[in-house]
Amino acid sequence: MNEKLDDLKTWTQQIDDVMHEIVREAAICDVKLLDPGVIEAVLQNNDSVCGHENPRAFKKLRDMLMLGFIMRDKAYEKLGPLETDELVGAIREKLRQRMGDRLGGGTTT
Template identity: 40%
Template sequence: MTHEERFTTSHWQALLQQVVLEVQHMASICQVALDAPGVAERVLANDGYVAGHSNPAAFKKLRDLMLLHHAVTRQMVDELGGTAAVTIAEQVRQHLAARSHHSPDAP
């Protein structure tokens, strides 16, 4: 894959989607409600008490994936600009919402 192929909109969309799916999977395993206020911040602060199920390895992976999500998003903004990054994030959100049979605004 060339540099030009790697940084296409479709590449960023696929990468972000993979990371989000893994975050959702690990959050489910750990029983962490990431959409609840303050929960994501507690995960990033390595507060395992936010999990409804004790699984230190899964919690570590969840936290690492959330950090990866942040890094991917930051790099996507740097490469494509803020407007394009927001558009891609919205497309990923809508795609994943359709896969789970929820409206895009549903938690």
């Protein structure tokens, strides 16, 4: 049980760090990540979703998004899908509270 708790703490910190960096780079580029189709556009290297041109920050945003998906898949393997989804959801909600509507997405139900 202690090993699972240690794994959870490690994954929490790593995913939190990546998500914070994603939000930072999205803010620099003025990308509304939570708007429909925006994450897909970034992953396809389509910078038309940027409100501010910054090629370096956009590349880092794209790289961090790809890393985030890889980390999520690895966390599924190590922690399990339910635990990972709860962890990612909690971090996402913390970021949403901190960033407000700067991430886009409007209101959720």
